[in-house]
Amino acid sequence: MMPPYIEVKSILNKKKKRDSWFLDDYTINPYSACSFNCLFCYTQGSKWGTNMADKVSIKANALEILEKQLYLRSKKQQYGFIVMSSSTDPYLHFEKDTLLTRQMLELIHKYRFPVHIITRSDLITRDLDILKQIDRNSILPPDLQTKLNNKVLITFSFSTIEQSVATIFEPGATKIEARLQTLHTCLKEGFKSGVSLMPLLPFLSDTKEQLEKTFSLFGEMKINYILPASLTLFGNERGDGKWLMFRAIEKHYPHLMEKYKSYFDHSTHLPDFYNQAFYKKMKELCLKYRLKDRIV
Numbered sequence: 001m002m003p004p005y006i007e008v009k010s011i012l013n014k015k016k017k018r019d020s021w022f023l024d025d026y027t028i029n030p031y032s033a034c035s036f037n038c039l040f041c042y043t044q045g046s047k048w049g050t051n052m053a054d055k056v057s058i059k060a061n062a063l064e065i066l067e068k069q070l071y072l073r074s075k076k077q078q079y080g081f082i083v084m085s086s087s088t089d090p091y092l093h094f095e096k097d098t099l100l101t102r103q104m105l106e107l108i109h110k111y112r113f114p115v116h117i118i119t120r121s122d123l124i125t126r127d128l129d130i131l132k133q134i135d136r137n138s139i140l141p142p143d144l145q146t147k148l149n150n151k152v153l154i155t156f157s158f159s160t161i162e163q164s165v166a167t168i169f170e171p172g173a174t175k176i177e178a179r180l181q182t183l184h185t186c187l188k189e190g191f192k193s194g195v196s197l198m199p200l201l202p203f204l205s206d207t208k209e210q211l212e213k214t215f216s217l218f219g220e221m222k223i224n225y226i227l228p229a230s231l232t233l234f235g236n237e238r239g240d241g242k243w244l245m246f247r248a249i250e251k252h253y254p255h256l257m258e259k260y261k262s263y264f265d266h267s268t269h270l271p272d273f274y275n276q277a278f279y280k281k282m283k284e285l286c287l288k289y290r291l292k293d294r295i296v
């Protein structure tokens with residue numbers, strides 16, 4: 001069933017400061033909420049109930065507003081990377097029918113903006129033709145022109161490379177195998193493509209064995225960058241990310257419940273000792289498998 005349509009006032013959001021990991025000067029979210037429904041997602045919140053997938057809506061007037069906003073920004077030469085997307089996935093299942101992301105990419109190409117796609121879907125392969133044109137014709141912001149040749153960045157997100165774990169924590173996303181295959185296609189087609197491991201799940205995807213398996217896989221694939229991050233969990237209400245994660249851990253990994261509770265009961269972040277060891281380990285693995293931990 002197609003989600004409902006809503007009207008919005010703005011679609012191209014200007015960031016106050018570009019994020020050094022994602023290089024986002026702007027963000028666009030074609031949809032409100034996200035049907036991939038990852039339990040740990042920061043957009044999960046009590047306002048959506050316990051299933052965010054039921055609350056997705058399509059931004060009906062997005063194209064008309066985007067064209068106006070891109071026209072004004074390009075007139076002032078305010079070029080910069082547009083991240084699609086920051087609080088939804090640009091390739092939700094019904095994108096096959098709405099073509100909203102595709103039509104947005106056509107406008108982005110028309111006004112010559114660079115774009116960074118972040119997705120957990122394989123549907124992006126449909127749009128590689130328009131992405132090629134953007135990569136060829138768009139304009140980088142002046143400070144990135146000496147650091148980067150690419151006007152398209154494609155990042156695939158994973159919290160694990162084990163399908164059995166992904167099925168629990170990223171229930172709506174494209175299967176791991178298909179995501180990996182799509183990443184392979186993007187690399188083969190010459191796109192600057194990498195991976196965000198956001199977030200790695202404590203005791204599930206951050207174990208020594210899993211980290212070796214994950215980094216060696218991406219090292220072999222020769223991805224252009226890898227961006228790992230540790231888990232954060234927000235909110236204490238029913239339906240919030242922390243509540244959803246605790247419920248899933250209790251059901252599927254009850255032996256880990258005490259550990260998750262001790263880490264997150266009174267905090268949104270993992271303890272300092274965990275994070276220090278985590279980021280040290282990530283540096284070591286990047287060196288070992290010759291992976292860059294930044295896009296530029």
Ligand code: SF4
Nearest residue numbers: 034036037038041088
């Ligand atoms: S795909 Fe991204 S935006 Fe959607 S629920 Fe998962 S983490 Fe959140």
